Amino acid sequence: MPPTADNPPAWHHAPVRVGLVGAGPWARAMHARTLAEGPETTLAAVWARRPEAAAEVAAPYGAPIAATFEALLDSCEAVAFAVPPSVQAQLAVRAARAGRALLLEKPLALTLDAARAVADTVAETGVVSQLVLTKRYHPTTRAFLARAAGTDVLGARSCYLHGAFLEGEFATSWRLEHGALFDLGPHLLDLLDAAVAPIVSVRATGDSRRWIELTCEHDNGAVSQASLSGAVRVPRAQTRVELFGSTGTLVYDTASIDHAECWPVLRREFASAVRTGTGTGIDAAHGLRIQRLLDNALRRR
Known part of the structure; x- marks a missing residue:
């Protein structure tokens, strides 16, 4: 059967090793499961502020626990974030400077300056970034x-x-x-x-x-x-x-609609972007644009 939208071509690249930051409900419900199911990605490791929470997220998939954020970076080639925006903004800059691709949540940050720092670092380092605007992948x-x-x-x-x-x-x-x-x-x-x-x-x-x-x-x-x-x-x-x-x-x-249909598309497109270096346009720069609109709304009340 030839490849179609419902029957995509087989994945011909090595799976992207993605480290997960965070162990909250969204990390459990979406990120860990999506990354571990592959075939385009593998869950390389999980790191969270509380090691016991990270262990709960990683255990169903046999993924290791990273003792530190730096250890997580050493274990992967891309980082997925499932943490509050203020935490994401700080850690995403460090991950980008380490050359890791970024799978980012919305909003990028809680302030425009912090969001700009993420987008600027992504642009300076040239790493691939993608934003989890869920509905865009359905x-x-x-x-x-x-x-x-x-x-x-x-x-x-x-x-x-x-x-x-x-x-x-x-x-x-x-x-x-x-x-x-x-x-x-x-x-x-x-x-x-x-x-x-x-x-x-x-x-x-x-x-x-x-x-x-x-x-x-x-x-x-x-x-x-x-x-x-x-x-x-x-x-x-x-x-x-x-x-x-x-x-x-x-x-x-x-x-x-069934939102579960979004996750394989998200995973496939992120992995393809990492392997080819060609982003989807739903990236950190787009996240900064959305952040500017949020900031505009706050200022015009």
């Missing part, structure tokens, strides 16, 4: 963006709503402190920026820890709205984007 998202490219959009509205901040293991300290703008905002800003036109300014109203509204102005004159909350009790997380224009309406809704 076929439904890519089909929506392809259709949006041929649509004359006058305005858009969108939402990303869930209740994970109310309770449970994802109600982590940085999420509770900085709220939906930093946790959910990058996803919607990225989708609106790609689907409508580049965003030139963002204005925010509300409380990021409860409910926040973003008004975005795009360089084609369109205006979009984004509603964000991680503190509403809904049956399941809701992500929806509606584009309106002279030719009709285009809707993107994640209610029926």
